[in-house]
Amino acid sequence: MEGGGTTLSEIYQSAKKLLMRTRDGLERVERGELSSSDSVQNDISQIQSLCIQMDRFWRSISVKSHRDLWKRKVEQIAEEAESLKESLDKYNLRNQKRMTEAKERAELLRRVNGDSSHVLRIFDEDAQAMQSVRTSVRELENANAVGEAILSTIHGQRERLKSAQRKALDVLNTVGISNSVLRLIERRNRVDQWIKYAGMLLTIIFVFAFIFWRR
Known part of the structure; x- marks a missing residue:
């Protein structure tokens, strides 16, 4: 054909x-x-x-x-x-x-990567805050240890002063010192104690102020 x-x-x-x-x-x-x-x-x-x-x-x-x-x-x-x-x-x-699926996955990954950066930034800020808190806790613990050492020293001094006071009173009683003189000595001792407590309080306040100033 x-x-x-x-x-x-x-x-x-x-x-x-x-x-x-x-x-x-x-x-x-x-x-x-x-x-x-x-x-x-x-x-x-x-x-x-x-x-x-x-x-x-x-x-x-x-x-x-x-x-x-x-x-x-x-x-x-x-x-x-x-x-x-x-x-x-x-x-x-x-x-x-x-x-289409590949394009959607790429878009999803782009969004996830952006969100991850934001999350990582927040996590880093939180980690820095936690580190600062831990540093502050350590400094407070050190300050507390210093305060306890000071109190222990003052307590020892107080006991020694009490012992010395008792000995002095015994001596005074022995030599026949009048009661008015004894009361004067007791008032003086009380004033000395208040001065010691005030000194302890000022010392502790100074230590905490120094720590927070360093931060």
Whole structure:
């Protein structure tokens, strides 16, 4: 059969070759060997165009048996081309879905990284605050130890003063000192005690003031 200088058999053979190339191209696209499916889409469109040409040719065949034979051949080519088109459409849909998911993951990671920086900054500030608290606690513990040492020293001195006072009183009683003189000595001792307590309080206040001033 002739049609514009091209026979039905020649068009059929061209369509078969295109089918083989399209299958191979589709497999390469699905394996990731081809970055674009445009060439496969073009081959499918060309096969479908050839099927339209062959459809006109086989309808013009006069012998029914030949006409039926070419009808089945052309329909088979058209069905295979349609199957390849469906496979390519499914691949493109999956690829588009993967690209969308990858874009969403990238956006999510960008947001997470931004939030992480904020969280890490807050954590760093909290860690610095905790370190400052620990330093203050250590300084207070040192101040308390110093205060306890001072109180212990003063207590020892107080006991020694009491002992000395008792000895002095014994001596005075022995030599017959009057009661008025004894009361005067007792008042003086009480004043000395108040002076000692005031000195202790001022010492502790000075130590705490010095610690907080250093901070």
